Amino acid sequence: MKLSVEISMYPLKDEFIPAIQHFIDRLNTHPELQVRTNTMSTQVFGDYELVMDVLKKEMRLSYEQFGRAIFVCKFIDGDLSPVTTNGE
Template identity: 50%
Template sequence: MQLSVEISLYPLQDNYLEIIKWFIDRVDAYPDVQRLTNGMSTQLGGDYDVVMALLATEMKAAHQQWGRGVFVCKFIPGGVNLDHSE
């Protein structure tokens, strides 16, 4: 089963751009997950179990590395075409 997730990270620190870029770089290490980022959020797409495992691992790593931060996510089971724009 496919899954698409829209995720936004709001680090509770002054160097928030560094932290967001760090998180995106880590997500890019997963070759089986498609990523599309814009100025407001990052969209991820791929196999349900792979995407959920990525989120569990990388969200925990972000909290361990940087402390407090807020993640806001939207989940769409079945996935969407991340290349689509209109």
């Protein structure tokens, strides 16, 4: 089963950008996932079990390394990754 997730991280500290960037960078270390980031959120696409396992691991790591944060997520079954055109 495929899963699509939109996730936004809100660290509860003044220096929030390093924590967000670290979380996104960690998601991108998993080549079996498709990760797309824009100015509002990060989208993750892949196998259900793998996506959930990666999010569980990376969210915990973020809490342990950077402290309190809010994660806002939307989950939908299926692969809703954007279709690329013109070889992009």
